[in-house]
Amino acid sequence: xxxxxxxxxxxxxxxxxxxxxxxxxxxxxxxxxxxxxxxxxxxxxxxxxxxxxxxxxxxxxxxxxxxxxxxxxxxxxxxxxxxxxxxxxxxxxxxxxxxxxxxxxxxxxxxxxxxxxxxxxxxxxxxxxxxxxxxxxxxxxxxxxxxxx
Amino acid sequence: xxxxxxxxxxxxxxxxxxxxxxxxxxxxxxxxxxxxxxxxxxxxxxxxxxxxxxxxxxxxxxxxxxxxxxxxxxxxxxxxxxxxxxxxxxxxxxxxxxxxxxxxxxxxxxxxxxxxxxxxxxxxxxxxxxxxxxxxxxxxxxxxxxxxxxxxxxxxxxxxxxxxxxxxxxxxxxxxxxxxxxxxxxxxxxxxxxxxxxxxxxxxxxxxxxxxxxxxxxxxxxxxxxxxxxxxxxxxxxxxxxxxxxxxxxxxxxxxxxxxxxxxxxxxxxxxxxxxxxxxxxxxxxxxxxxxxxxxxxxxxxxxxxxxxxxxxxxxxxxxxxxxxxxxxxxxxxxxxxxxxxxxxxxxxxxxxxxxxxxxxxxxxxxxxxxxxxxxxxxxxxxxxxxxxxxxxxxxxxxxxxxxxxxxxxxxxxxxxxxxxxxxxxxxxxxxxxxxxxxxxxxxxxxxxxxxxxxxxxxxxxxxxxxxxxxxxxxxxxxxxxxxxxxxxxxxxxxxxxxxxxx
Numbered sequence: 001x002x003x004x005x006x007x008x009x010x011x012x013x014x015x016x017x018x019x020x021x022x023x024x025x026x027x028x029x030x031x032x033x034x035x036x037x038x039x040x041x042x043x044x045x046x047x048x049x050x051x052x053x054x055x056x057x058x059x060x061x062x063x064x065x066x067x068x069x070x071x072x073x074x075x076x077x078x079x080x081x082x083x084x085x086x087x088x089x090x091x092x093x094x095x096x097x098x099x100x101x102x103x104x105x106x107x108x109x110x111x112x113x114x115x116x117x118x119x120x121x122x123x124x125x126x127x128x129x130x131x132x133x134x135x136x137x138x139x140x141x142x143x144x145x146x147x148x149x
Numbered sequence: 150x151x152x153x154x155x156x157x158x159x160x161x162x163x164x165x166x167x168x169x170x171x172x173x174x175x176x177x178x179x180x181x182x183x184x185x186x187x188x189x190x191x192x193x194x195x196x197x198x199x200x201x202x203x204x205x206x207x208x209x210x211x212x213x214x215x216x217x218x219x220x221x222x223x224x225x226x227x228x229x230x231x232x233x234x235x236x237x238x239x240x241x242x243x244x245x246x247x248x249x250x251x252x253x254x255x256x257x258x259x260x261x262x263x264x265x266x267x268x269x270x271x272x273x274x275x276x277x278x279x280x281x282x283x284x285x286x287x288x289x290x291x292x293x294x295x296x297x298x299x300x301x302x303x304x305x306x307x308x309x310x311x312x313x314x315x316x317x318x319x320x321x322x323x324x325x326x327x328x329x330x331x332x333x334x335x336x337x338x339x340x341x342x343x344x345x346x347x348x349x350x351x352x353x354x355x356x357x358x359x360x361x362x363x364x365x366x367x368x369x370x371x372x373x374x375x376x377x378x379x380x381x382x383x384x385x386x387x388x389x390x391x392x393x394x395x396x397x398x399x400x401x402x403x404x405x406x407x408x409x410x411x412x413x414x415x416x417x418x419x420x421x422x423x424x425x426x427x428x429x430x431x432x433x434x435x436x437x438x439x440x441x442x443x444x445x446x447x448x449x450x451x452x453x454x455x456x457x458x459x460x461x462x463x464x465x466x467x468x469x470x471x472x473x474x475x476x477x478x479x480x481x482x483x484x485x486x487x488x489x490x491x492x493x494x495x496x497x498x499x500x501x502x503x504x505x506x507x508x509x510x511x512x513x514x515x516x517x518x519x520x521x522x523x524x525x526x527x528x529x530x531x532x533x534x535x536x537x538x539x540x541x542x543x544x545x546x547x548x549x550x551x552x553x554x555x556x557x558x559x560x561x562x563x564x565x566x567x568x569x570x571x572x573x574x575x576x577x578x579x580x581x582x583x584x585x586x587x588x589x590x591x592x593x594x595x596x597x598x599x600x601x602x603x604x605x606x607x608x609x610x611x612x613x614x615x616x617x618x619x620x621x622x623x624x625x626x627x628x629x630x631x632x633x634x635x636x637x638x639x640x641x642x643x644x645x646x647x648x649x650x651x652x
Contacts, residue, residue: 006579010320017327020342029609034334034341037597041330045323052316076373083372083546084571087365090550091563099551106550107543114372114539128544132551142555 011049018042082113098147103129159506179219190220206489238421245449257391269455270516273462284470293602302627325589365570399451406455414463425453
C-alpha cells in the first residue's frame with residue numbers, strides 16, 4: 001500500500017503545483033513568462049509520478065530500530081516521534097517564551113524521550129540552552145528572541 | 150595571473166591569522182565529524198554555514214572546505230579502530246583497516262591512511278590549479294545556452310549516479326526544481342507560489358533545506374538507536390610507525406588512488422564514495438596477492454584513503470571554474486559563496502583572486518595541519534566516540550535550530566528546517582537519496598534563468614539553441630554519460646541471454 005501511496009501523494013501535490021503554475025503568465029517561446037518554466041517542471045513531475053504508479057516503482061520502507069530493541073521497531077519509532085514532537089514544539093513556543101526557555105525545554109524533553117536520567121536531562125538542557133545562547137547571541141550577535149522576561 | 154604566481158598570492162591570503170584560524174577550526178571540526186558515525190561532512194557543513202555569514206567570503210570558504218576534507222581524514226579513524234565507518238567515504242577502509250587492527254597493526258593503518266590522505270590531498274590541489282585555470286579559460290566563451298546545457302547535464306547526471314531507482318531520483322529532482330521556483334521571479338519580479346506570504350516571496354532558503362534533509366534527518370536516525378556506546382581499540386603513539394615493508398606496499402596504491410580519486414571528483418556524483426570502491430577494486434585486480442584483500446592488506450587501506458581525499462579536491466574543479474556543484478558538499482560551498490554575493494565561475498579567478506587562490510593555498514595548509522593533527526592526537530579524537538550519542542544528537546539538533554533561525558531571524562526558516570528534517574528522515578527510511586533534490590534546488594533557478602535568456606537570444610528557436618557547437622557538445626556528452634551505462638548493461642544482458650542457446 002505505502003509504496004503506491006508515496007507517488008500518488010507526490011502526484012497530487014504536482015497536480016496542485018501545475019494548477020497554480022497555469023495561473024501565471026506563460027509568455028511565448030521567444031519571450032518566456034514567469035509561468036513558462038514552472039509549467040515544464042509541473043508536467044515533468046506529473047509524468048514521472050504517473051510512470052512510477054504505472055510501473056509500480058514503489059518506495060519500500062525500511063524497518064526502524066536498533067540491535068538493542070531486538071527487532072521491535074516500536075521503541076525506536078517512539079524515540080523518533082518524541083524527538084520530532086520536541087522539534088515542532090520548539091518552533092511553536094520559541095516566539096512566545098524566547099530562546100533560552102524553548103531551548104532548555106527542547107533538550108530536556110528530547111533527552112528524557114531518548115532514555116536519559118531526569119537529573120542529567122535537566123542539567124544538560126539548562127547548560128546547553130545557556131551555552132548556545134552565549135555563543136549565538138553573545139559572540140555571534142544573533143538577535144535571539146528573549147520572550148516576555 | 151599564472152598558477153605559480155597565483156599560488157604565491159594565495160599563500161599570502163591563506164596565511165593571515167583569520168584565515169589560518171578558519172582553516173584550523175574547519176579541519177578540526179571536520180576530523181571530529183568524520184570520527185563520529187552519523188553526522189556526515191555535508192550535515193556538519195550545513196550546520197556551520199550560518200556561523201560563516203559574518204566572515205569574509207574567502208575565510209568562510211576555507212573553513213567549510215576544511216570540514217569537507219577533514220571529515221575524509223577523520224572517517225578512516227573510526228573505520229580502522231571501531232569497524233564502523235565515520236562517514237560514507239570510509240566504508241571501504243574498514244574492510245582491511247579493521248583487520249589490521251585485529252592483527253595489532255592499528256597504528257600503522259592509521260599512519261598510512263593519514264600519509265596517503267596528505268599525499269592525495271596535495272596532488273589533488275596541484276590538479277585543481279592546472280585544471281580549474283584551463284576550464285575557466287574555456288568557460289569564458291560560454292553564454293546562456295551553454296550554461297543551460299551544463300546545469301541541465303549536472304542535474305541529469307547526478308540523478309543517474311546516486312544509485313537506486315531513476316524514478317525516485319527524478320521525483321527528487323522535480324521537488325527540488327519546484328521548490329526553486331517559489332518566491333519572486335528574477336526576471337519579471339512576479340511573486341510565484343507564495344500564497345500571500347511576504348516571507349515566502351524571498352524564496353525558500355537553501356540552508357534550512359540542506360540542514361533539514363541531511364543534519365536533522367541524521368539526528369533523527371541517531372535518535373532511533375537510543376543510548377549506545379562504542380567499543381574502541383586503544384593505540385599508543387610508538388605503534389604509529391609502519392614497517393619498511395608496509396611503506397613499500399602502500400607507495401604505489403597511494404599514487405594510483407590519488408589519480409583515480411581526482412578524476413572521479415571531476416564527474417558528477419558521490420565522488421568521494423565512488424572513488425574508494427574504484428580504487429579498492431583496481432588494487433585488488435592488479436595485486437599479486439588478491440587473496441590478502443579483506444584480511445588486512447595495506448594496499449586496501451592506502452588506495453581508498455588516498456582516493457577519497459583526492460576526490461574532494463577534484464570535486465572543487467567544476468565548482469570553482471564553472472560554478473556548478475556536482476555533489477551535495479560542493480552545493481553547500483556554492484550556497485556559501487552565493488550568500489556572500491559571489492558567483493563562482495570562470496570570472497571569479499580574475500575578479501576575486503583572493504577568494505580563489507586563497508582557497509587553493511589553504512588546502513595545502515589544511516592538509517599539512519591534518520597530518521600533524523591526526524597522528525599524535527588520534528587517541529583524543531577517538532575519545533569523542535565515548536560521548537553518549539543521544540546527548541550529542543540532541544545538542545547537534547539544538548545547534549541546527551538556532552543556526553537556521555540566525556539565517557534571516559525568521560521563524561519560517563525554523564519550520565522549513567523541521568519539515569525538511571522529517572522529510573529527509575522519511576526519505577532515508579524509504580531508501581531514497583535526497584541529493585538530487587538539493588542539487589536541483591541549487592541549480593534550478595540558474596537553469597530557469599539561462600533557459601529563458603537562451604530562448605530570448607535565439608528568438609524561441611530550440612534548434613538554434615542546441616545547434617551551437619559548445620551547447621551541442623555538452624548535451625551529447627551528457628546524454629552519452631546518462632544513456633551509456635544502461636545501454637551497455639542491456640546489450641550485455643542480451644548477449645548473456647543468447648549465449649546458452651548458441652552453445
